[in-house]
Amino acid sequence: MTKIRAGVYGGSGYAGLDLVEILSRHPGIDLVFATSKTYQGDPVPNTDLCFVAPDTAALDCVDVIFLALPHRASAAVAKRGIDAGVKVVDLSADLRLDSPEAYQAYYDSPHPHPELLPAPYGLPEINRAQLAGVDVVATPGCYPTTVLLGMYPLLRHNALSADAPVIVDAKSGVTGAGRKPSLTTHFAEVYSNLIPYKTGRSHRHIGELEQEAQKLSPQMGPIIFCPHLLPVDRGLMASIYVTLNDSFASSQAQDLFAEAYANEPLVDLLHNDKQATLKHAVKTNRCAISLTPVLDSYLHITSVTDNLRKGAASQAVQNMNLMFGIDETTGLL
Amino acid sequence: MTKIRAGVYGGSGYAGLDLVEILSRHPGIDLVFATSKTYQGDPVPNTDLCFVAPDTAALDCVDVIFLALPHRASAAVAKRGIDAGVKVVDLSADLRLDSPEAYQAYYDSPHPHPELLPAPYGLPEINRAQLAGVDVVATPGCYPTTVLLGMYPLLRHNALSADAPVIVDAKSGVTGAGRKPSLTTHFAEVYSNLIPYKTGRSHRHIGELEQEAQKLSPQMGPIIFCPHLLPVDRGLMASIYVTLNDSFASSQAQDLFAEAYANEPLVDLLHNDKQATLKHAVKTNRCAISLTPVLDSYLHITSVTDNLRKGAASQAVQNMNLMFGIDETTGLL
Amino acid sequence: MTKIRAGVYGGSGYAGLDLVEILSRHPGIDLVFATSKTYQGDPVPNTDLCFVAPDTAALDCVDVIFLALPHRASAAVAKRGIDAGVKVVDLSADLRLDSPEAYQAYYDSPHPHPELLPAPYGLPEINRAQLAGVDVVATPGCYPTTVLLGMYPLLRHNALSADAPVIVDAKSGVTGAGRKPSLTTHFAEVYSNLIPYKTGRSHRHIGELEQEAQKLSPQMGPIIFCPHLLPVDRGLMASIYVTLNDSFASSQAQDLFAEAYANEPLVDLLHNDKQATLKHAVKTNRCAISLTPVLDSYLHITSVTDNLRKGAASQAVQNMNLMFGIDETTGLL
Amino acid sequence: MTKIRAGVYGGSGYAGLDLVEILSRHPGIDLVFATSKTYQGDPVPNTDLCFVAPDTAALDCVDVIFLALPHRASAAVAKRGIDAGVKVVDLSADLRLDSPEAYQAYYDSPHPHPELLPAPYGLPEINRAQLAGVDVVATPGCYPTTVLLGMYPLLRHNALSADAPVIVDAKSGVTGAGRKPSLTTHFAEVYSNLIPYKTGRSHRHIGELEQEAQKLSPQMGPIIFCPHLLPVDRGLMASIYVTLNDSFASSQAQDLFAEAYANEPLVDLLHNDKQATLKHAVKTNRCAISLTPVLDSYLHITSVTDNLRKGAASQAVQNMNLMFGIDETTGLL
Secondary structure: OOOEEEEEEOOOOHHHHHHHHHHHHOOOEEEEEEEOOOOOOOEOOOOOOEOEOHHHOOHHHOOEEEEOOOOOHHHHHHHHHHHOOOEEEEOOOOOOOOOHHHHHHHHOOOOOOHHHOOOOEOOHHHHHHHOOOOOEEEOOOHHHHHHHHHHHHHHHOOOEOOOOOEEEEEEEOHHHHOOOOOHHHEHHHHOOOOEEOOOOOOOOHHHHHHHHHHHHOOOOOOEEEEEEEOOOOOOEEEEEEEEEOOOOOHHHHHHHHHHHHOOOOOEEEOOOOOOOOHHHOOOOOOEEEEEEEEOOOEEEEEEEEOOOOOOOHHHHHHHHHHHOOOOOOOOOO | OOOEEEEEEOOOOHHHHHHHHHHHHOOOEEEEEEEOOOOOOOEOOOOOOEOEOHHHOOHHHOOEEEEOOOOOHHHHHHHHHHHOOOEEEEOOOOOOOOOHHHHHHHHOOOOOOHHHOOOOEOOHHHHHHHOOOOOEEEOOOHHHHHHHHHHHHHHHOOOEOOOOOEEEEEEEOHHHHOOOOOHHHEHHHHOOOOEEOOOOOOOOHHHHHHHHHHHHOOOOOOEEEEEEEOOOOOOEEEEEEEEEOOOOOHHHHHHHHHHHHOOOOOEEEOOOOOOOOHHHHOOOOOEEEEEEEEOOOEEEEEEEEOOOOOOOHHHHHHHHHHHOOOOOOOOOO | OOOEEEEEEOOOOHHHHHHHHHHHOOOOEEEEEEEOOOOOOOEOOOOOOEOEOHHHOOHHHOOEEEEOOOOOHHHHHHHHHHHOOOEEEEOOOOOOOOOHHHHHHHHOOOOOOHHHOOOOEOOHHHHHHHOOOOOEEEOOOHHHHHHHHHHHHHHHOOOEOOOOOEEEEEEEOHHHHOOOOOHHHEHHHHOOOOEEOOOOOOOOHHHHHHHHHHHHOOOOOOEEEEEEEOOOOOOEEEEEEEEEOOOOOHHHHHHHHHHHHOOOOOEEEOOOOOOOOHHHOOOOOOEEEEEEEEOOOEEEEEEEEOOOOOOOHHHHHHHHHHHOOOOOOOOOO | OOOEEEEEEOOOOHHHHHHHHHHHHOOOEEEEEEEOOOOOOOEOOOOOOEOEOHHHOOHHHOOEEEEOOOOOHHHHHHHHHHHOOOEEEEOOOOOOOOOHHHHHHHHOOOOOOHHHOOOOEOOHHHHHHHOOOOOEEEOOOHHHHHHHHHHHHHHHOOOEOOOOOEEEEEEEOHHHHOOOOOHHHEHHHHOOOOEEOOOOOOOOHHHHHHHHHHHHOOOOOOEEEEEEEOOOOOOEEEEEEEEEOOOOOHHHHHHHHHHHHOOOOOEEEOOOOOOOOHHHOOOOOOEEEEEEEEOOOEEEEEEEEOOOOOOOHHHHHHHHHHHOOOOOOOOOO
8 A cells, every 4th residue: 555645834832743643654654754943954753854944845746735724824825735636634713713803703813725715624524524625624623623612412402401501610721821931821821720711702712612513503502611721731621511401301311322422432421430531531532521411401521632632743643644534543542 | 914724626727727827827816626536746836836636725724616527527526615614716617507407407406405596607707796795606617608698798788689599609629628637538539520410409508608609699599509629729719700689780799899898808809901810819817708700680799718717717717806805807917 | 474363451441442443443353352340241342242250251362461460460361371381471570570578579579480480571772682583561750751751771781870860750640540440540639739759769669660661771779659539530751860870961861862762763852942832752662751951960851652552552563563573663653 | 117118020931920919928028010011901929910021120119129030031120220229139040150251151042240250159058158147049949959958968068070071860740841832841741751851961050050069078079960851730859969088978967968968958868778669759849858778889869849939939939038138938938
C-alpha cells in the first residue's frame, strides 16, 4: 500500500506537536513536512524532519495538509491547499461555522475566504456520513467536541426541555490556551488557581456548539457556558446539566447513551456507578462520559477529552482516515 | 482586657492547624491547649504548646472550645463542654442540622446527642443576630458557606424561579478531604486529575444547604450539586447557575449583591467585569463573589472561599467573636 | 511465532500498572494474569483480564513472571516460580544484592531465600552479556539505574578521583513512594513542597548502587546521596557531581559518553548545549543524559528516567527480552 | 512616632508585590507610591494606592525607596534617589558586586553608575554591622542569600577544605524567573517538569556568592552551582555539599550552626533529625536550615527560603529597618 503523504502547518504549537506525534506512528502516513515560523530549522520531535518555514513547505509533494494554525491565518492556507488539489484538515475555527455572517458575529472580522463555507464539520461520531471521501474538513473545537459528544444521544432523541437552558461548566488544561507566552499562561498565575473566563455566552465556541446542537435538536434551550482554566497541562472536562422534557426520564439515560455509543471505539461510556475523571481521557484519543440522573427530570453529564487529542489532533487524524477511506481508527488505538 | 481562654480539639487536622494559627495571632485569645490523638507530644505549630490527648485537655481552664473533630465524635465533646459551662464552637456537622431526623437522613446514623439540636447556624453574614452572645454555634460546612453566600441576596429577595433547579458545580482543594491518608488523597491519584464525586444530590452538605436556603426562600427549586476534587491544596469555588423569576432581571443582580454586602468586611463582591478566581480567596478569611448575567433570566455566580478559612477555621473564629461580644472581625483582617 | 505467556504479580501498584500496559502492547507477549490483593476482581487496565489473588494465579500456564512486589514478599514468589520452571523478572530489591549479608545490612532483616543470591543485575546497558538467556534477573532500583547510567562511561574508564566523594542529588516523583496511602504521599503534604529524605548514606539503594559501581571502578570514592520527593507524579532526575582524576579532563566527557552510548537505543545523550529535563524521559522507556564540564576536574551529569519505566517496568521488559533471546527493545520503542 | 515614608519602584513584579504587602502591614511605614510601567492606573493590592508611572513617582515625598527593578534599570533610579537625599534599598543586582569590573564580567555590560560601587551587601545575619544607619544597601539575590546562610557558620570558622569544590544543587520556584511572560515560564512547559539551567559556573549569582563567601573564608574551593526550575510558584532550596578540612568533623556541625544562629529570629536551624523542606520557609520571612553529617569529612546542608521573601522582599525590609535604626524584625514576625 502506498502511504498518504502529509504535511502539518503549525507543527510547533501544542496541538501541532501532538498531531506530528500521532502521524509519526500512523502506519498509513508518510510525514513530509511540518512548518513553524518560530522554530524553523529545529528538529521536529518524534521524526527525522526539521521545521520549515510555511512558505517553503512542499505543498506539491503531499496528499493532505493539516492546519494547526490560528484562525484567520488558516483559511488562506486551506485555500491554497484546495487550489493545489490537496486534501485539507483544518484544526482552526475558520471552517467550522456554516456562514460568513456567523463567522463575523463570533470572530469579529470578515471571513477571509467565504467561498470555503460551509465545510463538513468533522465530528465523526455525529457526522460520519458527511466526511467519507471529502476534500476538506473542519475539525471542531475542543469544547464543542466534548460537549456535543456528551449531549448527542439526548439531542438526536429530542429529549431536552425547550424551556430550560443547558448549563455547561467546563474546565480546561492550559495547553488549550496555546503556546504563545502571555501573563494568562504564566506558571505563577495559573498554579494553585482556578480561573473562569469568557463566561455567560461570550466564548467563541458557543457559535459552532449551538449551530451543531440545533441541527440535531432545533427546539433546545440556550446554552450557558462557563469555561475555567485548570492548573493542569492537558485535559478538558465538560460538566453538562440538562433538563429533560416530559417524554423522557433521567433513569432512561444510561441505556440511551449505551445504545448510541455501543459501536464507537473512541467514546467510553462509563458504568453508571463511576464518574469520568480527567485521567480517563488524558493522553488517550477517546472521550469518556459518565451520567448522573438527578430526580426524574434532570441529568448531569460529565464528558472528558484530552483537549489536544480528541479535542484537536487525534480527531483531525480520525477525520483524515475517513477522507481517505481507510479504517477510521487507524493510528488511534 | 482579660483574654478569652480557648482550647482546640482536633488541632492537627488541616482545619485545626489553620484554627490554631489564627487563634495564635488573635489579640483577644489565650490558647490554652490543642488536642491530637495522632500527634500528642509534638509541638503545636505557631505556639509554644504541645498537642495533648483529648482526655487530658484542661476543659476547666478555658472559656471556649473549638471542635475540629469528625462528625459523631464532635457531639460528645460539645456536650461535655456545655455541661462544663464552656462555650462551644463546633466545626463538625453534628450541630448543623435542625433535627435528629435530618441528621439520620444525611449521616446514616442516629444523632449522638439529639438534645443539642437545633443549634444556631454560624454564618454571620446571614444569621448574625442569632449568634450574639450564645453558648453554642454550629459552624457551617465549606460548600454550604460558599454557596449560601453566593445566593443570599437572591434568596432573601425571593428572586429565584420556583420551577427550575439551582445548579451548583463546585471544585475543592484536597485539604477539604481531611488529613487522614487514603487512596483518594494520594498525590499520584489527584495530580493532573479532576474528579467529580458524590454527584447529583448525594453529598451530605445538601442537607444543611437546602435547610438554610429554604428558610430564606421556601419556594426555591431543588439544588443539583456536583463537587469536584481539584488538584490544589486549598480553595473552594462554587459555580452557581440560577434561573430568576419574572420579578427580577439578571441586570439587577450586581446592584442587589452590592447592597447586600456593602458593609460586610469578609465578603468581596468583584466589579462586574471581573471573575472571582481561587486566588482571590485562598489564604484569606474572605469570600469573593462575581456575577455574570446571562440573557434576562439567568445568572451565573462564582463564589470562592478558602475551604479551611471562611469555609471552616476563620468562620469559627468569626462566630466566637460574636459569641463573646467582641468585634466580629477581630483577628481576621 | 508462539507468544511468551506472562504473569504479573503486584499488578495494581504503580510499577505493576505500567508493566501491564507495556506488556499489553508487546507483540511477543500473551499476558495471562495479573495479581492484586487489594483489587482482585477489578478489571486490569489495558487488558481484558481481572485481577486475581496471588494464590490463585495460574503459575503453570506462564513462561515468565514479573514480580512488582514489596521486598521480602517478592523472594518467596521468585522461589516458587523458579521451582516451577518459570523465568523470573524481579522488580523488588530481594535479588539485587549479591550476598545475604549485604541484604541484612541494608534491609535490616535476614534474606528470605539466601539460596537465590547472587542473581544477575538487570541493567542491560552495563550487564547485557550476563542477561542473555538466563532464568532469573534482578531489575535494579530507579535511583541506581539512573545514577549508574549517568556514571557508567566514567566508571569503566576509571576516570573518577579516588579521593573525592561522588555527590548524587536526586529528585523523584511521588509514584516512587508506592501506591499505599500514607501521610508522606498525601496530596496536601507533597503539593508545593520539596522534601529531602533518607539523606547522607541512609537510603537503601546505596547498597546496590555502590556494589555495582565498585565492580566497574573499585577505587572510586564514597557516594553521598540525597533523594528528594518532588511534587510531580513521575520522573526521576539524578544530579551527579564528580571529581575526575588526573588522567582525564572534563572536556573529554562528551566524547566518552557519546562513544559509550552510540548504539544504545534506550539512552539519549543530549547535545552538549542542552540540559536533560524531566520531560525528556517521562512516559518514555529511555534514560536522558546531559553533561556540564566544570573547570578541568569536575563534571556535572544530569541523568533522567521515568521511575516507573526505565526505572522499573520497561527495564524489566528489556530484561525479559534478553532472557528469551528476542530483540532487546521489542515493545519498548 | 512619625512613620517612614516609602516608595516602591517595580511594584507589580512578583518581588514588588510581596514588598508592597509586607510594607502595607509594617507598623512604621507609610507607603506613598508604587510604580509600574505595565499596570499604571491599576489598584495596588493590599493598599488604597494605584500604580503610577516611574517618572511621576513623588520622590520628594518619601524617606526611602525600594527598587524591585531589572538590573541596569535599577542603578539609574538608585542614583536619582541618592541625589535627592532619599535612602535606597536596591533589590536588583546593580549594587551587589564590589567593582565595575566584576559587574562587567558577570552582567556583560559596563556598570551604568560605577560611582555607586561598592555598596553594603544587605545580608544582616552576616553583615549587620555594616548596615546600621547607612543610606544605600544592595539586597542580595535569592540564591546567594540561601547559600550564604547555609554556609556562614562554616565559612567564618574556615572549616572548609581548600582542595574540594562546594557543590550547590539549587531548586527554585517559578516566580524567581520574574513575571514577564516567556516560553520558559509558560505553565505547560514547567508543569510536571524539572529543568536545570545555567549549570556549572555560568549563573550570574556565582559572582556575588563567591565574592561574599571568600571575604569570610578566602581559601575555600570553587563553587559548582546548578539551579533548577521547580514546578511550584515560590520557594528556594539550596542543597549544599561541602568537604570539611582536617580541623573539623562533621559531627561538630550541628553545634556550630546552633551557636551561630542562636539569636537570629529569621533563621531556623532544625533539630538534627529533621530535614528542611520548602514548606518550612514558603510564605515566611525566614531561612530554614538542616544538616546531615556524612562520614567524618562531609556535610550536606539544606537551606531553604521563600525566594520572594528572605530571598528578596522581606530581606529588603529587614535592611531598611537597620538603615533607619528601628528593630530589625519590625513587620517581619
